[in-house]
Amino acid sequence: MLEARLYLLQRATALLLAPLVVVHLVVILLAVRGGLSAAEILARTQGSTVWAAFYGVFVIAVALHAPIGLRNLLGEWLGWRDGSRDLAVLVFGLALLGLGLRAVWGVTT
Amino acid sequence: MGDTITETLAVEVWRGRDEGQFETFEVPHRESQTVLDVVTWIQRNAEPALAYRFACRVGMCGSCAMTVNGRPRWTCRTHVSEVLDGGRLRIEPLANLPRIKDLVCDLTPFFEKWQTARGRFEPSATRHDPMVPVSTESPERRAADAGIECINCAVCYAACDVVRWNPDYVGPAALNRAWTLVNDERDGDRNGVLQAVSQAGGCHSCHTHASCLEHCPVGLNPTAGIAGLKRLTALAAFGGGD
Ligand code: SF4
Numbered sequence: 001m002l003e004a005r006l007y008l009l010q011r012a013t014a015l016l017l018a019p020l021v022v023v024h025l026v027v028i029l030l031a032v033r034g035g036l037s038a039a040e041i042l043a044r045t046q047g048s049t050v051w052a053a054f055y056g057v058f059v060i061a062v063a064l065h066a067p068i069g070l071r072n073l074l075g076e077w078l079g080w081r082d083g084s085r086d087l088a089v090l091v092f093g094l095a096l097l098g099l100g101l102r103a104v105w106g107v108t109t
Numbered sequence: 110m111g112d113t114i115t116e117t118l119a120v121e122v123w124r125g126r127d128e129g130q131f132e133t134f135e136v137p138h139r140e141s142q143t144v145l146d147v148v149t150w151i152q153r154n155a156e157p158a159l160a161y162r163f164a165c166r167v168g169m170c171g172s173c174a175m176t177v178n179g180r181p182r183w184t185c186r187t188h189v190s191e192v193l194d195g196g197r198l199r200i201e202p203l204a205n206l207p208r209i210k211d212l213v214c215d216l217t218p219f220f221e222k223w224q225t226a227r228g229r230f231e232p233s234a235t236r237h238d239p240m241v242p243v244s245t246e247s248p249e250r251r252a253a254d255a256g257i258e259c260i261n262c263a264v265c266y267a268a269c270d271v272v273r274w275n276p277d278y279v280g281p282a283a284l285n286r287a288w289t290l291v292n293d294e295r296d297g298d299r300n301g302v303l304q305a306v307s308q309a310g311g312c313h314s315c316h317t318h319a320s321c322l323e324h325c326p327v328g329l330n331p332t333a334g335i336a337g338l339k340r341l342t343a344l345a346a347f348g349g350g351d
């Protein structure tokens with residue numbers, strides 16, 4: 001049932017990501033106002049558990065969603081369907097997770 | 110309409126196997142002529158060595174499918190006048206299947222994949238058991254009935270891009286059959302079907318782009334059945350079924 005679980009996980013994370021991406025983009029557009037420096041951004045995000053939670057969930061969802069999609073692409077477009085593909089996308093997912101969480105940690109603490 | 114009826118048709122027919130070329134035949138154009146009529150005329154009057162398949166000529170057996178002007182079709186029920194493209198008619202073997210000769214493909218992979226998808230009935234009773242009445246009104250039976258008239262023509266299989274991209278994909282017809290069995294209360298191992306279609310190359314590989322539905326000559330909707338399989342297998346996976 002691996003395929004069924006991956007399928008479900010990809011759909012569930014897509015469902016989660018849809019509103020998160022919208023909020024992410026809208027906030028970027030609204031928060032900029034007349035220009036924004038890195039220091040001003042950090043002043044708003046540091047110590048905010050709300051933004052830490054928001055982007056924490058965002059990163060986890062991306063780290064699950066993207067490797068599953070990449071796995072399908074590799075299988076269909078490159079014919080790469082054996083176990084090494086699963087390993088490669090796992091590494092890719094872990095890299096996304098590591099880099100993403102590090103960034104979240106960096107701007108919210 | 111639109112196409113002027115000419116006295117003869119110039120018909121391009123694939124000759125050879127993977128290596129080969131189109132050969133053009135002049136075929137008398139008749140009213141109500143089917144593409145299969147054209148191929149048969151060529152075989153009887155111009156090229157006795159032309160290889161092609163048919164049996165019933167009335168849309169029952171599913172053996173006459175070919176690629177006609179780029180689209181997979183059942184040739185015995187396809188009128189030339191419906192498909193003429195500026196007076197042009199080009200006939201090739203079905204796509205996505207190994208070729209044997211001229212217009213004949215080897216359907217072995219197509220039927221093997223029915224088995225891979227557990228597209229065969231597993232009895233839950235013997236002939237000695239009493240008949241169990243099956244309600245024709247239940248939603249499950251209706252879902253099964255909607256997909257049961259498949260004639261195994263492989264038109265959908267030839268029309269499916271995912272089959273072309275992924276040779277492991279079992280394809281719309283096998284999954285359509287699996288869907289009818291999952292909904293057949295007489296089947297003794299419906300869970301086994303869900304397991305089978307959840308393997309790599311199973312229902313989750315489908316992109317839901319409905320090319321199978323668009324091309325199926327008997328109007329079946331494999332896309333809907335596959336969506337149903339995705340739903341049921343997702344529920345089963347959620348419930349921890351392995
Ligand atoms: S809906 Fe699925 S099975 Fe049908 S043609 Fe598209 S990918 Fe193939």
Ligand code: SF4
Binds near residue numbers: 260261266326327328
């Ligand atoms: S589902 Fe339709 S197109 Fe596919 S094999 Fe059956 S009858 Fe042919």
Ligand code: FES
Binds near residue numbers: 169170171186
């Ligand atoms: S010859 Fe039987 S379906 Fe066309």
